Amino acid sequence: MQFTINNKVDKVGIEDRIARITKRSLKSESKLAGLKMVLSMIDLTTLEGMDTDKKVQQLCYKATHIHNELPDLPNVAAVCVYPTMVKTASNALKDFDVKVASVATAFPSGSSSLKIKIQETKEAIFNGADEVDMVISRGKFHSGEYNYVFDEIATIKETCGSDVRLKVILETGELGDYDHIRFASEIAINAGADFIKTSTGKIKPAATLPITLVMLEAIKDHYYNTGKMIGMKPAGGISNSKLALQYLLLVKETLGDLWLDNHWFRFGASSLANDVLMQILKLKKGYYQSNNYFSKD
Amino acid sequence: MSSKIKPLKYHEKLNFSPSLENTDSLSLKKEYQLFINGRFQKPLSNKYFASINPANENKIAMVAQANEKDVDLAVKAARNSYESHWSKTPPKERAKYIYRIARIIQEKAKELAILETLDGGKPIRESRDIDIPLAAAHFFYYAGWADKLDYAFPNRNPKPLGVVGQIIPWNFPLMMAAWKIAPALATGNTVVLKPAESTSLTALKLAEIIQEADLPDGVVNIITGPGSTGEMIVNHPDIDKIAFTGSTEVGKTIMRSISSTSKKSTMELGGKAANIIFEDAPLDQAVEGVINGIYFNQGHVCCAGSRLFVQESVYELILRKLKDRMQSLVVGDPLDKNTDIGAINSKQQLSTINNYIDIGKKEGADIFQLSCDLPAKGYWCPPTLFTNVSQSHRIAKEEIFGPVLAVQTFRTTEEVITKANNTPFGLSAGVWTDKGSKVFNLTSKLRAGVIWANTYNKFDPTSPFGGYKESGHGREGGLHGLSPYLNIE
Numbered sequence: 001m002q003f004t005i006n007n008k009v010d011k012v013g014i015e016d017r018i019a020r021i022t023k024r025s026l027k028s029e030s031k032l033a034g035l036k037m038v039l040s041m042i043d044l045t046t047l048e049g050m051d052t053d054k055k056v057q058q059l060c061y062k063a064t065h066i067h068n069e070l071p072d073l074p075n076v077a078a079v080c081v082y083p084t085m086v087k088t089a090s091n092a093l094k095d096f097d098v099k100v101a102s103v104a105t106a107f108p109s110g111s112s113s114l115k116i117k118i119q120e121t122k123e124a125i126f127n128g129a130d131e132v133d134m135v136i137s138r139g140k141f142h143s144g145e146y147n148y149v150f151d152e153i154a155t156i157k158e159t160c161g162s163d164v165r166l167k168v169i170l171e172t173g174e175l176g177d178y179d180h181i182r183f184a185s186e187i188a189i190n191a192g193a194d195f196i197k198t199s200t201g202k203i204k205p206a207a208t209l210p211i212t213l214v215m216l217e218a219i220k221d222h223y224y225n226t227g228k229m230i231g232m233k234p235a236g237g238i239s240n241s242k243l244a245l246q247y248l249l250l251v252k253e254t255l256g257d258l259w260l261d262n263h264w265f266r267f268g269a270s271s272l273a274n275d276v277l278m279q280i281l282k283l284k285k286g287y288y289q290s291n292n293y294f295s296k297d
Numbered sequence: 298m299s300s301k302i303k304p305l306k307y308h309e310k311l312n313f314s315p316s317l318e319n320t321d322s323l324s325l326k327k328e329y330q331l332f333i334n335g336r337f338q339k340p341l342s343n344k345y346f347a348s349i350n351p352a353n354e355n356k357i358a359m360v361a362q363a364n365e366k367d368v369d370l371a372v373k374a375a376r377n378s379y380e381s382h383w384s385k386t387p388p389k390e391r392a393k394y395i396y397r398i399a400r401i402i403q404e405k406a407k408e409l410a411i412l413e414t415l416d417g418g419k420p421i422r423e424s425r426d427i428d429i430p431l432a433a434a435h436f437f438y439y440a441g442w443a444d445k446l447d448y449a450f451p452n453r454n455p456k457p458l459g460v461v462g463q464i465i466p467w468n469f470p471l472m473m474a475a476w477k478i479a480p481a482l483a484t485g486n487t488v489v490l491k492p493a494e495s496t497s498l499t500a501l502k503l504a505e506i507i508q509e510a511d512l513p514d515g516v517v518n519i520i521t522g523p524g525s526t527g528e529m530i531v532n533h534p535d536i537d538k539i540a541f542t543g544s545t546e547v548g549k550t551i552m553r554s555i556s557s558t559s560k561k562s563t564m565e566l567g568g569k570a571a572n573i574i575f576e577d578a579p580l581d582q583a584v585e586g587v588i589n590g591i592y593f594n595q596g597h598v599c600c601a602g603s604r605l606f607v608q609e610s611v612y613e614l615i616l617r618k619l620k621d622r623m624q625s626l627v628v629g630d631p632l633d634k635n636t637d638i639g640a641i642n643s644k645q646q647l648s649t650i651n652n653y654i655d656i657g658k659k660e661g662a663d664i665f666q667l668s669c670d671l672p673a674k675g676y677w678c679p680p681t682l683f684t685n686v687s688q689s690h691r692i693a694k695e696e697i698f699g700p701v702l703a704v705q706t707f708r709t710t711e712e713v714i715t716k717a718n719n720t721p722f723g724l725s726a727g728v729w730t731d732k733g734s735k736v737f738n739l740t741s742k743l744r745a746g747v748i749w750a751n752t753y754n755k756f757d758p759t760s761p762f763g764g765y766k767e768s769g770h771g772r773e774g775g776l777h778g779l780s781p782y783l784n785i786e
Contacts, residue, residue: 007579007580008577008578008579008580008731009579009581009582010579010582010731010751012582012751012752013579013581013582013583013585013586013751013752014581014582016582016585016589016752017582017585023422023426023634024313024634024635025313025316025634025635026311026313026314026316027313027314027315027316028314029314030311030312030313030314031314033311034311037311217581220305220621223302223305224302224617226302227301227302248311249311252307252310252311252625253307253625255305256305256306256307256621256624257305257306257307257308257309257310258305258306260310260311
């Protein structure tokens with residue numbers, strides 16, 4: 001397959017569009033509905049070299065008991081960990097509807113052989129991962145080896161099979177122009193990605209609204225061309241409710257109702273959940289509570 | 298796109314709760330007088346007319362109607378202040394007053410934005426983010442020119458004209474007042490300004506601001522009334538120049554009236570701009586530009602991109618994207634922060650727009666409108682587009698001045714240049730392509746005063762604005778906006 005950059009993105013235009021989204025105002029009931037939706041879409045994440053079983057167990061408890069004082073809150077969508085922690089997470093979450101997501105393919109750099117990447121993916125799945133978050137080979141992308149990037153994604157998707165959903169991390173902070181981000185999105189989608197995801201969280205800038213819009217437009221064009229829905233996951237840097245709600249509005253106005261669901265849209269975040277909880281409590285009680293009332297796991 | 302694929306839906310989840318702008322900062326009088334010689338004076342006509350909120354048809358305030366004697370008083374005040382002091386005021390001093398006006402507009406920005414929205418029906422998002430900031434920016438910009446005219450026109454001894462009569466439209470009431478008053482003051486003229494009948498209130502607030510800025514009496518006079526009052530200004534013998542923004546029809550009448558006089562003129566008239574999308578354009582952003590080009594301010598924009606030309610190979614794609622994008626436009630209460638499309642400015646304008654929509658249907662074009670709930674009272678028109686349109690359709694030829702887009706296709710660059718120029722108007726155009734050479738080719742061949750490339754409706758006081766052909770003559774904004782107010786050797 002011969003790949004060329006076809007779909008152009010204009011930087012000024014895309015940022016103008018975002019400026020309109022960020023001026024939208026979500027109030028009262030619609031804000032509460034939005035905040036609950038954000039909670040249900042979070043992939044609660046810990047991806048640190050110093051992760052331990054105990055740390056992951058605590059995070060899993062948080063994922064399933066988000067705030068005991070408010071029983072009507074949804075659980076988060078998934079817990080996202082390194083492959084070595086998948087078994088621990090899987091055990092902790094076995095009685096809950098919270099998915100286990102594992103990063104794989106030599107996360108975060110992706111600098112390893114395909115053989116090792118396949119092996120790592122297989123192990124994560126064997127240990128109980130419901131979802132795999134892979135990274136693309138950015139070096140290959142920049143050197144124009146688009147077929148390599150495509151084949152790698154296709155191979156990992158083949159390894160995942162139809163039951164395990166594959167999220168493809170583009171690491172947009174390393175791709176440069178919006179044109180590249182649009183093009184990388186198309187490669188990932190055509191290679192079999194179930195989700196496209198902005199970032200590892202290890203590189204700045206991570207997710208931004210304009211980058212997310214570029215990716216959502218790629219998903220939309222794919223939907224109209226094939227009828228197939230692809231999920232979207234911005235990750236990294238989304239730490240407060242206001243910003244998260246702006247992401248939701250972007251989804252609302254770009255892809256519409258179908259994607260406003262945690263099967264199709266996720267946030268990769270670690271500290272976002274507590275800020276959302278704080279805002280929900282503020283709406284219910286009329287005043288802010290100290291952040292010491294929210295568990296930090 | 299396969300026919301089995303369902304169009305996306307946008308209205309079931311996460312709908313907006315009302316988010317109304319707080320109007321506490323607004324102070325309104327029940328009755329507004331004429332602003333003549335630095336004071337608010339009752340009209341000699343003893344007549345008043347009502348200013349209506351087009352979003353709910355409620356009366357906001359009563360406004361004085363100037364008759365011939367009132368106009369004469371205003372012109373006399375302007376002449377007197379021109380002769381006795383304003384023409385002798387050092388340019389640096391003039392600048393101080395203009396800066397002061399700009400700063401007070403900024404201080405009262407919120408109140409002005411609310412009033413603009415109440416009186417004219419435009420969304421608060423636009424009056425807050427566009428109209429009022431641009432009005433202030435215009436005063437700031439021209440304040441800077443006041444003492445630099447000799448540098449703008451070196452060795453040409455620029456001198457003011459005297460008393461200028463200015464007549465402005467209802468689509469950007471305060472901003473148009475700023476576009477007119479700021480360069481006139483910077484160049485040392487005195488002013489008699491008449492806002493449009495349906496949107497007088499922010500101009501009268503501006504009169505209060507001018508008073509607060511201690512501008513000498515009579516330098517700016519603001520009088521209100523219907524078109525006939527404007528006619529009296531045009532025909533007053535002691536006026537040196539007419540600056541008019543409005544319809545081409547009225548512009549022509551004014552030009553006829555002053556043709557045998559020494560009055561100078563600037564005319565900023567109608568438009569029927571072509572917005573041109575090539576197949577190699579950034580398509581999603583082009584669609585955004587089309588939306589912004591035609592639905593901004595309910596389409597009440599003389600430079601609105603009301604004719605869309607799409608290269609045939611991407612026609613279906615653009616149409617799909619356009620219709621999807623229209624789904625997330627919010628039509629409703631202009632004071633709601635989420636409103637994209639507010640009320641049509643007046644009952645009369647609504648009937649003009651509806652008449653054109655009927656004409657479009659009768660001529661055989663296909664209509665697509667956003668289906669949305671419209672408020673029971675007030676004047677409303679949902680965003681509308683017509684496909685299957687040809688050059689000879691009236692909706693593609695005449696200025697509608699509403700949220701109505703006529704979509705046509707083209708095959709080659711030459712073809713679209715011919716079609717785009719095939720209009721008596723020539724105010725603005727838009728070009729969407731990723732190819733720089735194509736941009737330069739089109740911008741040199743399109744007969745329009747303002748051409749945007751890969752964007753639309755961007756305004757800045759430093760940039761001149763004005764038309765070719767029946768869209769008018771003279772420029773406003775930038776250095777070019779100074780010369781229409783000066784005698785230059």
